[in-house]
Amino acid sequence: MxxxxxxxxxxxxxxxxxxxxxxxxxxxxxxxxxxxxxxxxxxxxxxxxxxxxxxxxxxxxxxxxxxxxxxxxxxxxxxxxxxxxxxxxxxDAAWVGTTKAQVKRNTDTLELELKTYKNNLIKESIRMGYDDLGNHYHRIGDLSKANKAYSQMREFCTTNSHIVIMNMHLINVCIDQRSWFAAQNHIQRIRGATGGQKFPEAEKNSAKLAAAHGLASLASGNYRDAAIDFIGTDPRMSQAKLDDPTDEEAYNEVLTPSDIAIYGGLCALATMERGELQERVLNNTDFRNYLELEPHIRRAITYFVSSKYSPCLQILDSYKADYLLDIYLQPHFQNLYHDIRCKAIRDCLAPFSCITMSALAKIFNSDEEAIMLEIQQMIKREQINARINSVDRVLYTKQKNGRVNVFDTALAAAKEYERTSHLRIMRMQVINAGLEVKGDSGRGQRGGGNINQEWAPPPSSSYESRGTTGSGPQHGGYNGAGDLMDGKSGTRG
Amino acid sequence: MSTMEGGLQQLLAFPPYPMPATPLPDSEYDKQIKAHIQYLNTIPASKLTNGVPNGGGDLLDIVDPSVNTTSYLYILLAYISGSSSKQKLGAVSDSFALGSPLWHKSLEFMDRFDPIQVRYAGNEFRRLVEAVASRARTFSQPFAAVPAIRTAILRVDHSGATFTSTHLIFARLCLEARAYTDALPVLDEIIYYLPCATNKGAENNMFPYLNSKHESSSTYITQESGLSAKLDYRDHLQYFLFGAMLYMGLKEWKKALLFLEIAMTSPVTNNASKIQVEAYKKWVLVSLLYKGSLPSMPKTISSVAAKQYSVVGRPYEGLAAVFMAGIKEEEGVQRLIEEARVGAQFWSHDSNAGLVSQVIEAYRKFSILELEKTYCALTITEIARYTSPDPYDYAETGQYVVHLISSRQLNATISEPTQDPATWIIRFSDSASGPLARSEEQQYEALSKQTRKVKALTDHIKEIDRKLSLSKDLLADAKRRKKEKNEQGGNEGETVWGRDGFDQDEDMMADM
Structure with a gap:
């Protein structure tokens, strides 16, 4: 129940x-x-x-x-x-009470300590003070204060490794805050553009940085960037001992190596073509270390690459619950799954000029009605270039008639050229003849209402729908065709 | 000249009779006709209407309008303005009524005048056209003047490429007379020029004589020629708005759109004109009728004007949004009807109610065209389910589709295995097949026709370019640069921008 x-x-x-x-x-x-x-x-x-x-x-x-x-x-x-x-x-009110009191005590102590350090003007002590305070705020869930405390460390950093530590803290807080853009900024501060690190001290964090960047891309919906980040993650994290809190490679306060495999694999499936998947994912010796942790992802990719869409999608279906219960995948899995399915359908159609709906339904574990609806949506979103014959229940991929197309586009281009040239010429002529619309700029829109009485709109409503028997509107009004914003007619009226 | 006898001879003095064996050289012709007109200007109107003494008869019966065009024109005008009110401009005699002999003579004149001679009497010619038009309107028979004025416009300028105030008069008459088809010969000629103040010194050197053969009508229809009244910015805007409305009457949506766009994109110093706003409102509706969607506003519209269009045209944009969303989502027409009902007062206030009701009708057509993107074949039952007002009326749906195909609005074929429309199958064709597909020959023909059009366009562009290079502003600028160059010369040497100035200067000189 x-x-x-x-x-x-x-x-x-x-x-x-x-x-x-x-x-x-x-x-x-x-x-x-x-x-x-x-x-x-x-x-x-x-x-x-x-x-x-x-x-x-x-x-x-x-x-x-x-x-x-x-x-x-x-x-x-x-x-x-x-x-x-x-x-x-x-x-548990008692626990809440004591914990709150304890937290307050801790905060006060740390703030006080920091104040003392500041008075003593010893940079390193101040930095440590901010570090402690930041950790404390992070622990008790006051993320914006934690962010502030960590940010204030900056001017007291004396070595590169201090800067790296500070940014790693900030990255983690930003991830908890779901401020993905800020997180990527902090990552960029210590990470070079081409994968190498700006500071040698950051080298040991390279895997974490790549993973965090990938996570931020995934969370902001940039699946392809995320895929590239994840599959480029340094393999050093793959062997991290997750149960050992002293293992510096472990990043399991954010994600595990298995997560890297899953996130990276799904994003790659959704955004990369078959050749690319083979080349950049399956043949990638670095990423293989992660993929081995999640063999089902590896299998799904292998199936996709060898055009076995049905088993590939079956695997994803069977792990759907796991993915949907993942904190970072939950909001994106449906999109990723939809993209993968679309890509599978598109790839599957490529060699055919037509294919029956029943065959298609069989390949994609679906029934005819459902697959037809899905295809309809895909055509509407212009994800596949095909048309449905709903009488015979066959999908035809659009055949391009090159010759006719060339004729059509040439003609359309020439007509467009003629049209735009004409419009430009008229503009030039109007300026040359000094016939620009001249209005009184000072009056604003107030004048508009007055003009309407001056300028009777032309009798366009007579076309077809209405009988032509009506006594024509007064045409004398045209002469008074006023300017929209011209205040003069207002003063007359 | 004491008697009209002698006067008559002078009236017939130009052009010389009998015709000289070799035509007069342009310069001689120019000299003679100018002298002749000077003479005509000295004769009091009463003399012209008095007729030939001794029972010689009415001058209008004696002078041949196709030969002695200028003289005939002066006589006509003298009669029209009435003998009593001497040279009072614009006055119209009561005898100039619809159907009167004078009226018929005026119409006949427009059919027969010599197009070269009227170039020298532009003001008088225009007065005649205006008198005819205003007479037709006072008698509430606008159509009476339409064919004659149309002929007159095209005889003065057979290319129809230069806009005149007569164009506006004509378009308004056609609209009032609902003579949509009759307007086409003038409307379909592309307007390339507006008469503008030309650089007289330069132009007169190149085209010294009005009677010479002119490559472009814009060199003899100028502000000074009198063939067009002095234009106001409202004139050309109204012409293009009215022209668009004439096209709308014929459901020529594409041409209407072009005219509306010309009005909308016309440059604006501060605020947009009310005429342009009206054009924008219609443009929204006609875009829906032609394409089933609303494109973004043309880029050449200034940001201020674009904003004003949007503010005033909001109900129209709202209607368009409902239209397009409905087509995309395969919704029924009900929401569009509801939206149109809510805005009813806007449409009727702007006299666009007729267009709006056509938009509602067109919704069904575009719904079916939208299906074409997704399907290549469908049964009538499905089309009815998606698009018909009554989703179970297969017979009506079948008829509607047949109507779309036979009126060439839908490129599809229909197969009818049985009499029952529910079994009919529609097959949408692509551009290379189906009833609307063009054969190779037709394709080729279309392309070469377009090539000719673009070539003509290029000629006009050359002419416009030449004109611009002679415009006062450009020459003044060139002079200024030259002066700067001289002042600067020597002592300053060549600064970077100075160099640029020199280079352009060289080009200017070459052009002149």
Missing amino acids: EPSYFVQARRAGRVVVEEPPKFDLDDYISKYKGRTRFDRLSLIGTSSSYLCLEALKAAIAEAKQGSDVGRYESAVSSLREISPTDPDAIL
């Missing part, structure tokens, strides 16, 4: 996933660390009708271990809407 919460969510246009995902929730969440754990649990809790209770309870437990009171409260209220009787759905 689906909780009424999801019925409403669906009505409100939010994503609701009924199917159970392939992953095990505990396993899944154990791969992440930091704030993203709560974010991910909360998203699963509010969009999976299958895992909601488990995920929300985990989210509440997660929140209680931290010091971000706001997210604890939001998780509890979500749970209350779904299952009001659950013991966890009651707000």
Whole structure:
């Protein structure tokens, strides 16, 4: 029985996933660390009708271990809407009280410390002070203050590695804030244009930077850029130990190497042609390290490259629940899937001049009516160049008659030339004869109303639809054809 | 000249009779006709209307309008303005009524006058045309003057390339008379020139004589010639608006659009003219009728004018948006009808209600044309479902499609396996097949026709270019540059911009 919460969510246009995902929730969440754990649990809790209770309870437990009171409260209220009787759905007021007090204490201490450092004018201490303060604000979920604190570090950075640390902090805060443009800016500050890093100190972050950039592109809907970023990610992260918090390669406070494989693979499938997929994705020894973590993506791409669209789409369908429960993929998966399907249909049609709907439906695991509707939409959006014969239920790809086309375009171009030249000539003539429209610029639009009485519109309404029997309108009015904005007629009237 | 006897001989003095074996050289002809007109100007009107004494009869019966055109024109005008009110311009005698002998003589004159001679009497000729037009209008029979004035316009300037005030008079008469087809011979001639103040010194050197053969009518129809009244900016705007409306009456949407665009894009110093705004409103509707969509405004419209068009034309743009969205989304016509109903007062206020109702009718046609993009074959039942007012009336839908195909609005074929329209199948054709496809010969013919048009256009452009190079502004500028050059010469040497100035100067000299 689906909780009424999801019925409403669906009505409100939010994503609701009924199917159970392939992953095990505990396993899944154990791969992440930091704030993203709560974010991910909360998203699963509010969009999976299958895992909601488990995920929300985990989210509440997660929140209680931290010091971000706001997210604890939001998780509890979500749970209350779904299952009001659950013991966890009651707000632990005592915890909230003590945590708030503790947070306040911490904030005060850190601000005070920073003040002392500032008085002492020791750059490094001030930088550390801002660093601590930023970390604190980030932890308690005050992202804009965290961003501010990190930004203020800048003038106290004395080495390149300080700048790198500062920007990495800022990137993470921006990702949490979903300020993708700002995140990309911070990435560019420490990342050279051609993949190399501006500072040697940033080299060890290269994989993280590429992944973060890809994520920002994905989130802003630039799937092709995202694909290029992800497949270009340095393989160093692929072997990161996710359970070891001291492993500096791990970036699992944002995403895991598996995520890189999935995001990169899907974006590539959606935006690259078959040859490109083979060349840049499958034959890419660097990206292979990531793909090996998610063999199903590798299989899907391989199927697509070898024109086996049906199994490729089947794989994506079977992982649909997983993708839709991913915090970054959820808003984009439908678009990506649609693009992949369109591209598959387009590629599939390429060798045919005509193909029956039933054959097409079979290739794409669909029935005739559904595929016809889909094709109609694609033609309307000009994604494929074909026409439907709905009588025989056959799709014809448009054949170009080159010779006729050349004739037609030549004629159209000549006519257009004649037309625009004529218009230009008339403009020149009007200027040359000093016949520009001269109006009184000072009067503004007020005069417009007065002119209407002066200038009777011509009797155009007589054409066809109306009988020509009516006594013609007064034509004397034309002589008084006033200027739209001319105030003179107003003063006369 | 004491008697009219002697006067008559002088009236017939030009052109010389019998015709000399070799035609007069242009210079001699020019000298003689100018002297003749000077003489005509001295004769009081009463003398001209008195007739020939001793029962010699009416001068109009004696003088031949096709030979002694100028004399005949002066006599006609004398009669029209009435003997009593001597030289009072514009006065019209009561005897100049529709159907009167004088009226018939005037119309006959327009058919027979010598087009060369009237170039020397442009003002008088125009007075005659205006008198005829205004008479026809006072008698509420505008059509009575249409054929004669049309002939007159095309005889003065057979190329029809130069705009005159007579064009506007003609277009208005046609519109009032609803004589759409009768307007075409003039409307279809492309206007390339507006009479403008020419650089007399330069032009007179190149075209010293009005009677010579002129390559372009713009060199003898000038502001000084009198063949056109002095123009106001409203004149050409109104002509193109009226012309567009005449084309609309014939459903010549494409030509109407061009005329409307000429009016809309006409340069504006500050604010747009009301006439231009009217043109814009109609342009929106006619675009829908012609293409089924509203293109973006022509780029040459100044930003101020474009904004004003948009503000005043908002209800029209709204209607167009509903029209296009409906076609795209395969919606029924109901929303468009509703939108048209809401704006009803706008359309009727602007006298565009007829066009709007045609737009609503056209919606169905464009809905079917839209299907062509997605389908190559469809049954009538499907077409009815998508586009018909009654989605189950297959017979009516079938008829409508047949009508579209036979009126060449839809390039498709229809197959009728049985009598029942529900079984009919429509096959949309592409440009290379179907009833509207052109054969190779037709393609070639269309291309060579277009080539001829572009060639003619190029000739006009050359002429316009020549005119511009002689315009006062350009010459004044060239003089100024030359002066600067002289002042600068020597002491300053060649600065970078100075060099540019010199180069252009050289070109100017070469042109002259």
